[in-house]
Amino acid sequence: MTTVERPPQRVELAIGGMTCAACAGRIERKLNKLDGVRASVNYATERATVEVPPGYPTTTLVDTVSNAGYQASPVPDEPAEDGASVDDAKLRFLLSAGLSAPVIAVSMVPAWQFPTWQWAALALSYVVVLVCAWPFHRAAAVNLRHGAATMDTLVSMGVGVAFLWSVYALLWGGAGVPGMTHEFSLLPADHGRADIYFEVAVGVTTFLLLGRWLEARSKRRAGAALHALLALGAKDVAVLRDGVEVRVPVGDLRVGELFVVRPGEKVATDGVVEDGSSAVDRSLVTGESVPDEVGPGSAVVGGAVNTSGRLVVRASRVGGDTQLARMARLVERAQTGKAQVQRLADRISAVFVPVVLGIAVLTLAGWLVAGASADNAVTAAVAVLVIACPCALGLATPTALLVGTGRGAQLGILVKGPEVLESTRRVTTVVLDKTGTITTGRMSVVDVVPAPGVDAERLLRLAGAVESASEHPIAQAIAARAVSTARVEEFRNAEGLGVTGVVDGSRVVVGRPGLLARHGIELPEVLVSAMAEAEASGRTVVAAGADGVALGLVAVADTVKPTSAEAVARLRALGLRPVLLTGDNERVARAIAAEVGITDVVAGVLPAQKVAEVERLRAGGAVVAMVGDGVNDAPALAAADLGLAMGTGADAAIEAGDLTIVRGDPRLVADAIALSRRTLATIKGNLFWAFAYNVAGIPLAALGLLNPMIAGAAMALSSVFVVANSLRLRGFRPAAD
The missing domain is CATH 3.30.70.100 (Alpha-Beta Plaits)
Structure with missing residues (x-):
């Protein structure tokens, strides 16, 4: 078994x-x-x-x-925004700032130092250090019990040492004598044992709490895109049960049930329109700015807004299977994952705090051995502890990921995981599938050539009537263009050749010239030439005749998306080489490629051969991104260094891709790569400044060139800078707009 x-x-x-x-x-x-x-x-x-x-x-x-x-x-299932941590950080900061302001002011300005100012400073500092800074002390104690050291250990020790030294100076060092004065300096000053550092203890605490508050606010703003995405779905829905509308929670909706969407309401879940017509605004879900006209048979997605008419929709997906739910999962997965650069930062953070503690001890010992006073040695050690807090290092990567992936979701670009960002940086070649990616994937009539003396409207009416009985994509394209109300009788399908039928008493033949010849219809030379010219440009041409006489030609093609040429140009602008890869014939592929500006074409390939072509490009030194939308593209998407799936295509392709383009605009391929690269660049910039800040600050502090309070302000501002730099990604503007 x-x-x-x-x-x-x-x-x-x-x-x-x-x-x-x-x-x-x-x-x-x-x-x-x-x-x-x-x-x-x-x-x-x-x-x-x-x-x-x-x-x-x-x-x-x-x-x-x-x-x-x-x-x-x-x-x-539906996480709420965490406003509690933001409010707590704000309250602690405001209390600390209110109590610290007089302590710092009186410590810095000798003229304000009344006879017992130092004892008043002690009273105010006591509240700040023990109450406002309590989260730092508590976390440090918890970690100490487990034999670990974190950023809170550095903060707690720095603030605690500054406060306890000041208490010692008051009680036993002569600083408590009424009328004692000292001046504030950007550099540590030597006042002997009478030196007190209450302003340092409260200043560092206040600046760090300010950093915590701004950091919490920024993190909430950074994750706002995901919260907004989760909030897009409808909360209840009007379901048709036994012909009666019943409003129920959206969670009670089942696949196959009919539900009503009135003007202004959100579509409750993914489905197909059964009745009614309207314009549906999908901008909140896909980033697509123009409302989409829908009617019976049209697919709609949950979260889209019905702008005008009443719709009756049959649910096709519910709950976690909907496009909106899948989008939310992909975004959350990307935001909670870790890129390789983040793992490097994590490894550094794991050893950073113990190293800093060692440096602080060596600084203290070094100053004492060099003959410096104890208060100068303590000041330098405290400055090392404070300046080295690795907050910015820990925030550098995740905040950029939060903002970048959230912005992508707003634009209809979903990143499957943070490791994808590193893949986009190396890509040199973009392989584009033709059908559904560069083209619409739907056949449509592009030209009508009537025979001499024949009216084009009659040609379309008769040909469309016969083709309306066929399910072939070419036949459906002709029928859709003709919109004929004429009835067809005695319909016959000649496999691989065309169709015949009787319309308004006329025997009509539509298909290849050979089928027309069987029915005694010869094409005039002008139509033969027109057919050859159309086929040379990659179009599929069918001929039509009635009652032994040629009516003309209808040219059908899978039309190029209006934005495909611009998309290819943007890929080239990013330094990428576009390649068209298709199972279609060489002539059609070349025509499409020429229209959008692609010179490298690989045509007539099966799904397995698509994988082989991707592997061939990689073997030649190219780093390959594959863009596709069909089931047959899934293996190639998985084989490529970076897979981009068009969200309008098959689920298999979306699952195989690393990036998903929610709507079918190929320009978003370039936007996705550009956004990913910018997010990665932001991460690296954040890490550089976080490292540079510590590398530059620790030696200055150890040499006694940095006042601990200034070090606290700088450390807090470094975290704010990293988060603010990440928030700049919210301003990314796609060329697809």
Whole structure:
């Protein structure tokens, strides 16, 4: 008996209590020590994505996180924005700022130093250091119990040492004498044991709390795109049951049921219009700015807005199977994952804090050995602890991912995972499928050539009437153009040649010239020449005749999308080489390629040969991105270095792709690559500044050239800078608009 191994389950946990990237790394290591568990913890999103064996108890994961000193809970289906953490950070900052302002002012201006100012500073500082800075001390204590050190350890030690040294100076160092004065300096000053650092303790706390508050606000703004996406769906729906409208929660809607969408309402779920016509605004879901006209047989997506007429829709997908739900999952997966550069930052953060603690101890010892006073040595050590906090390092990657992938979702570009961003940077060649990517994928009449003396309207009316009885794509294109009301009788289908029938008493033949010849109809020379010219340009041509006389020609083609030429030009502008890859014949492929500006064409290939062509390009040194929409494109999408699936195509193609273009505009292919590259560039820029800041700041602090309060302000501002730099991605403007 064969045992089928079941795939692992995916569990999402909301993590509380994290204050830096080191916290995330610690939780990740604890979870990964469990048998069969693979975990990734994201500090910016406060989520843990865990793969576990089927049936693995979630309580084990929650308990593991709790034992590490943090809180964990399963992520709800509809996560709400976390305003509580923002409000708490704001309240702590405002209280700290209000109490710190007089302490800093009186410490910096000797003229304001009344006889017992230092004792008043002690009272105010006590509240700031113990109450406002409590989250830092609590987190440091929790980590200390587990033998770990994080950013909070550095902050708690820096603030605590500055405060305790000041208390010591007041009680035993002579600083408590009434009338004592000292001046504030950007560089540490030497006042002997009478030097107090209350302004440093409260200033560092205030600046760090300001950074925490701005960081929490920015993180919420960064994730706003995902929250907006999750909020797009309708909450209830008018379902037709036994001919009566019944309004029920959208979760009670079932596949196959009919529901009503009135003007101004959102489409409750994916479906097909059964009755009514209207214009549907899909901009919230796909980023497509122009409303789409729909009628019976048209597909609609959940979350789109009905702008005018009443629609009756039959549900085709519900719940997690809808396009909107799939979009949300892809975006969330991308935002909670980790790119390779983030994993590098995580590894650095894991050893960074212990190294900084070592540097602070060496700084303290070095100053003392060099003969400096104890207060100068303490000041330098505190400055090292404060300036080295790796907040910016932990935020550099996840905030850029949050904003970049969220902006992509707004534009109809879905990134499957953060590792995709690194793939876009290396791409040199873009392989484009023809049907459904460069072309519309639907045959349509592009030319009508009547025989001499024949009216074009009569040609279309008779040909369209006969073709309306056929299901062939070419026949349907002709019937759609003709919109004939004439009835066809004695319909016959000649396999591979065409069709015949009687319309208004006339025997009509539509198809290849050979079929017409069988019925005694010869094409005049002018039509023969026109047919040869049309076929040379890649069009499919059918001839029509009635009662032994030629009526003319109808040329049909899979028309090029109006934006395809611009899309190819934009790919070239990005330094990419476009290649057209199609199963169609060489002549048609060349004609389409010439129309959109592609010179490299590979035609007449089967799905397996598409994979071989991708592998051939890669073997030649090219880094290949494949763009396609059909089931036959799925293997090639998976084989390419980067797969881009058109969201209007088959599910198999979308699953195989790394990037999904929700709407069928090929210009978004270039936009997707451009946005991915810019997001990656932002991540690298963030990491550079985070590293440069620490590399430059730690030596200055160790040499005694940095006041601890200034170090605290700089550290807080570095985190704000990283988040603000990431938020610039919200301004990305696609050329497709």
